[in-house]
Amino acid sequence: MGKESAVNRLPSLQALLEEESLDALLLTSPVARYYATDIFTTAGMVLITRQGGTFYTDFRYIEAARAHPSGYAAEMINHARPYREAVGEALARTRVKTLGFEQDTMTLTEYEALSRALPVDFVPAHKALHRRRRAKDAEELTRMEEAQRIAERGFLETLPLIRAGMTERALRAELIARLYRAGADQLSFDPIVVAGPGAARPHGEAGDRPIARGDFLIMDFGVVRRGYCSDTTRTVAVGTATDEMRRVYDIVLRAQRRGIEAARAGVTGREIDAAARDLIAEEGYGEHFGHGFGHCLGLEVHEPGGASPSEESPLPAGAVLSAEPGIYLPGRFGVRIEDVIVLTGTGARNLTALPKDLLVVG
Numbered sequence: 001m002g003k004e005s006a007v008n009r010l011p012s013l014q015a016l017l018e019e020e021s022l023d024a025l026l027l028t029s030p031v032a033r034y035y036a037t038d039i040f041t042t043a044g045m046v047l048i049t050r051q052g053g054t055f056y057t058d059f060r061y062i063e064a065a066r067a068h069p070s071g072y073a074a075e076m077i078n079h080a081r082p083y084r085e086a087v088g089e090a091l092a093r094t095r096v097k098t099l100g101f102e103q104d105t106m107t108l109t110e111y112e113a114l115s116r117a118l119p120v121d122f123v124p125a126h127k128a129l130h131r132r133r134r135a136k137d138a139e140e141l142t143r144m145e146e147a148q149r150i151a152e153r154g155f156l157e158t159l160p161l162i163r164a165g166m167t168e169r170a171l172r173a174e175l176i177a178r179l180y181r182a183g184a185d186q187l188s189f190d191p192i193v194v195a196g197p198g199a200a201r202p203h204g205e206a207g208d209r210p211i212a213r214g215d216f217l218i219m220d221f222g223v224v225r226r227g228y229c230s231d232t233t234r235t236v237a238v239g240t241a242t243d244e245m246r247r248v249y250d251i252v253l254r255a256q257r258r259g260i261e262a263a264r265a266g267v268t269g270r271e272i273d274a275a276a277r278d279l280i281a282e283e284g285y286g287e288h289f290g291h292g293f294g295h296c297l298g299l300e301v302h303e304p305g306g307a308s309p310s311e312e313s314p315l316p317a318g319a320v321l322s323a324e325p326g327i328y329l330p331g332r333f334g335v336r337i338e339d340v341i342v343l344t345g346t347g348a349r350n351l352t353a354l355p356k357d358l359l360v361v362g
């Protein structure tokens with residue numbers, strides 16, 4: 001069941017060994033295995049040495065692993081030949097001394113069992129792997145745009161259904177159904193649908209309160225397509241909007257544009273965040289923007305790095321991050337606008353195509 005794939009990350013991961021002075025890298029999390037091989041397996045290990053790559057998996061996935069076009073050898077694991085034995089033989093054969101591993105996703109039990117069985121130095125490689133994953137390649141960007149388009153279609157088909165009197169929970173169900181119908185493989189996360197005073201809590205839960213005329217309604221949603229996540233937030237007014245609501249919406253939108261204008265490869269997440277944060281503070285709402293400007297995303301909807309006051313390292317070309325400032329007035333209303341951007345040498349390209357002018361619906 002071979003499938004043509006443009007994905008061959010073995011050379012890139014072998015270059016990582018060189019850069020990090022590792023003899024080998026052992027990938028144990030489903031996400032990292034997928035990144036390396038483009039095959040999703042619930043069980044498996046991928047070993048990358050300077051000589052090549054091996055995909056260890058069980059009966060359920062061995063056919064897919066064998067058909068892999070990009071140069072990984074496939075080895076079947078079973079009760080008689082467990083992972084630690086197969087990997088141990090390969091490490092001995094290739095004289096591996098230092099083995100990078102994913103310390104942030106391996107459990108202590110797994111670590112103890114593996115480190116007892118394998119006579120090599122285990123070197124934490126989670127950070128280096130995420131640095132590599134942060135700069136997305138062309139195939140990843142294609143998939144992320146595809147995910148964005150699907151989510152946008154689902155959202156646009158949901159908009160005409162919004163009515164005062166409908167509960168947040170009912171609207172969330174309509175949105176979820178349309179995201180799947182538009183082509184979602186999964187959802188990036190359970191959509192956030194909050195209105196009125198509930199929208200003043202950035203990650204509030206949809207509830208049974210009916211959406212009312214004059215509410216701001218925040219919808220934050222994303223889909224997974226071919227492994228990659230989208231993430232979008234739009235705030236719409238239901239029926240009517242006061243001058244204050246329009247003013248706050250406009251500040252958030254200008255702050256988002258300011259942050260996006262500041263974004264390009266080589267700047268730090270802190271600088272991008274500050275561009276938006278300073279504008280909101282100048283307008284007098286500084287204390288009401290309590291979260292970061294954005295987070296990195298890709299195979300996971302939240303990946304390490306992003307744009308917040310604590311991000312001091314420069315972001316690379318190809319980094320994909322959300323641009324999602326907000327203003328939240330407790331007990332009253334909230335506004336958040338979220339796009340997803342990719343950094344280039346000269347600026348940022350917006351992967352989100354939805355319009356952002358204030359929409360009054362229902």
Ligand code: ZN
Pocket residue numbers: 220221231232233338
């Ligand atoms: Zn979001």
Ligand code: ZN
Pocket residue numbers: 231295322324338
């Ligand atoms: Zn987000």
